[in-house]
Amino acid sequence: MKRMTLWAVLLIALIGVIVCAAMMWRPSIQPLNTPVTADATKIERGARVVEQGDCAVCHTRPGGAYMAGGLPLVTPFGTLYTTNITPDWGTGIGNWPEEAFVRAMRKGVSRDGHFLYPAFPYVHYSRMSDADISDAYAYLMSVDPVQARAPENHMMFPMNFRPLVTFWNLLFLRDDPLVPVAGQSERWNRGRYLVEGAGHCSSCHTPLNFIGGEKSSEHLGGGLVDGWHAPALTGMTQAANPWTPEQLVAYLRGEVAQGHGGAAGPMLPVSLSMAQLPQEDAEAVAEYILSLKADITPPASSCVAASPEPIKPDQREGAALFAGACAGCHGGGAPMRTIDGRPGLSVVSAATSDSPRNLIKTILEGIPLSTRAPSHYMPPFADALDDTHIAALAGYLRGQACAAKPWADLEKTVTTIRHEGEPK
Ligand code: HEC
Ligand code: HEC
Ligand code: HEC
Structure with missing residues (x-):
């Protein structure tokens, strides 16, 4: 009897191992022999889908070639790099049949069968229509091929074992396209x-x-x-x-x-x-x-942009810094004033939010110059202002935007945010 039980346990364990191994295995899809072509209207539709999906935001690194990958993404589980999705034959997806691309978008599996990390947001792309995915493929196969290989990932144990993503997918992946909700426009x-x-x-x-x-x-x-x-x-x-x-x-x-x-x-x-x-x-x-309503009342931010608040003594330093460093672009005197049609800073959610995070991040990092929005530029102040100055500025702006709810511990928060993401 004892022996029977032992055998049963071993058998169940063996079946378990086989089932897990089967769940974690995906076949490779045969590569193409000849490049694919598509007609211009399909490619044009695909360009729109790829823009909707922000593919280039991740798959193009600053200063790098369009869609050639190599951008590091820092996750709590390690750093990984975006891959080359230009139609380069050896290092990109040039030899991927459409079926392999569809599988990557819907299931998060690469052509050769390895699981992709969910930093690639396939859990969302999986909800796209067949037509949109097909058009995106046609467009990507039409961009300039670039030879580039992504640097090696640095994922922590056990996440460096890709097949574990299977279990993540069981919890979070829905691969059926979204169906319209009846009764909505x-x-x-x-x-x-x-x-x-x-x-x-x-x-x-x-x-x-x-x-x-x-x-x-x-x-x-x-x-x-x-x-x-x-x-x-x-x-x-x-x-x-x-x-x-x-x-x-x-x-x-x-x-x-x-x-x-x-x-x-x-x-x-x-x-x-x-x-x-x-x-x-x-x-x-x-x-x-x-149309999305919050079930919490009152909603996240309850600051109402009122008329300019009188400057309190402990806000004088911040006000002076603002006049010197910021008012040229954000309006002189009080940040309530608008300039060039730009709204006063006291209404932006960075100042009215419960957390000072985005205000501090904006001051530290500025807003990068982009050819797509040249008037949007704001210089970074990380080197020009120290933590005490930034805290003073944030305290002053908060005082103007939401006097009733001052932010606590600003200087400590600035120091923390400044050093976040740095290697320890
Ligand atoms: C948030 C960043 C991000 C965005 C946005 C993004 N990707 Fe990716 N993508 C990644 C990362 C990271 C990988 C590599 C994952 C890995 O190695 O496990 C990847 C991998 C891929 C792969 C697999 C390539 C291979 O060689 O296995 C394809 C195909 C792909 N992405 C297509 C797209 C398309 C199409 C879009 C836009 C609709 C897109 N990606 C948007 C981050 C992103
Ligand atoms: C060279 C012009 C320029 C200077 C100098 C400048 N800004 Fe800006 N700032 C901008 C532009 C442009 C924007 C984006 C448009 C907007 O939201 O008004 C912006 C946006 C912001 C935002 C809103 C960001 C968000 O998350 O929505 C904050 C907060 C801000 N600036 C704070 C400051 C502070 C504090 C200073 C001084 C230390 C400063 N700025 C100096 C140009 C400037
Ligand atoms: C890569 C991350 C990311 C993605 C993807 C993203 N957002 Fe955002 N979004 C942010 C961040 C960060 C902010 C705060 C920016 C700031 O303070 O200037 C923001 C701000 C916003 C705001 C302003 C909210 C407020 O109260 O000020 C809106 C609206 C918004 N996003 C809508 C969207 C929509 C719609 C999409 C999808 C089409 C989207 N976002 C996709 C990161 C993202």
């Missing part, structure tokens, strides 16, 4: 499709759990990305400074929105991509986003 459904699919907005705007999956119960409830706070996209009409569709469309298209300001940090490239797309895409996204 065509534009709303289009917006939802763009937000939840190609736009992968929730990959930044949703908080993550400890294994890096999005918390579905807090969908679009605000997240953290590269040290920036990506505010909640729910309840934008309920906010103390509510957003109108026009303001949101302008913001999403990389413009400085009346009453709200412009995008900075990781949102800037997203909005500059959207600026390349027809306005109707941003309008659809805005309609969907503005």
Whole structure:
């Protein structure tokens, strides 16, 4: 009897190992022999899809060739590099049949069968339509091939064992295309499709759990990305400074929105991509986003931009620094004043948010110069101002934007944020 039990246990263990191994294995897909071609209209449609998906934001490193990869992505589980998705035959995806591309987008598996890390947001691309994925493939196969190989990844144990991604996928991957919701307008459904699919907005705007999956119960409830706070996209009409569709469309298209300001940090490239797309895409996204309500009342920020506050004695240093370093672009005297149609800083969510994070990040990093939005430039102040100065500036701006709720421990927070992400 004892012996029987032992055998049964061993058998079950063996079956378990086989099932796991089978779950973790994906076949290689036969490479192409000859390059693919597609007609111009399909390629043009694909260019739009690729812009909607921000593929170039990750697959082009600063100063590198378009789509040739090599951008390092720092995750809590290590650093990995984006790959070359130009149609180069040896180092890119030139010899990938469409079937392999579809599998990568829907299942997160590379042509040779290895699992891809979810830093590649296939959990969102998997919700795209067959037609859009096919068009994106046609477009990518038409860009200039570039020979480039991504540097070696540095993922921590056990995440350096790619097959483990299987279990992550079981929890977080849905590979069926989004179906329109009945009773909602065509534009709303289009917006939802763009937000939840190609736009992968929730990959930044949703908080993550400890294994890096999005918390579905807090969908679009605000997240953290590269040290920036990506505010909640729910309840934008309920906010103390509510957003109108026009303001949101302008913001999403990389413009400085009346009453709200412009995008900075990781949102800037997203909005500059959207600026390349027809306005109707941003309008659809805005309609969907503005329909999302926050269940928390009052919503995230309860600061109301009032008239200029009197400058308190402990804000004098910040006010003086502002006059010297910032007022040339943001309006003299008080930051409430607008200049060149730019809204006063006291209405931007970086100043009204519960956290000083984005304000500090903006001062440290500025807003990089981009040929797509030349008027958007703000210099970085990380070297010009020390932590005490930045804390004084932040304290002053907060005092003007939200006097009732000052930010605590500013200098310590500046020091922490300045050194985040540095190798320890
Ligand atoms: C947030 C960054 C990010 C975005 C946006 C992104 N990718 Fe990637 N992608 C990655 C990373 C990182 C990898 C490599 C993953 C790995 O090695 O496990 C990758 C890998 C891939 C691969 C697999 C390549 C190979 O050789 O195995 C394909 C195909 C791909 N991406 C296509 C796209 C397309 C198409 C888009 C836009 C619709 C896109 N990616 C957008 C980060 C991104
Ligand atoms: C790569 C990460 C990332 C992605 C992807 C992303 N966002 Fe953002 N988003 C941010 C960050 C960070 C901010 C804060 C920027 C700032 O303070 O200037 C932001 C800000 C915003 C804001 C302004 C919110 C406010 O209250 O000020 C809106 C609206 C927005 N994003 C919408 C979207 C939509 C819609 C998408 C998808 C099409 C999207 N975002 C995709 C990171 C991202
Ligand atoms: C060379 C011009 C220039 C200077 C100098 C400058 N800024 Fe800016 N700043 C901009 C532009 C352009 C934007 C983007 C458009 C907008 O939101 O108004 C911006 C945006 C901001 C934002 C909003 C960012 C967000 O997340 O939405 C803050 C906060 C800010 N600046 C603070 C400062 C502070 C503090 C200083 C001084 C230390 C300063 N700026 C100096 C040009 C400048």
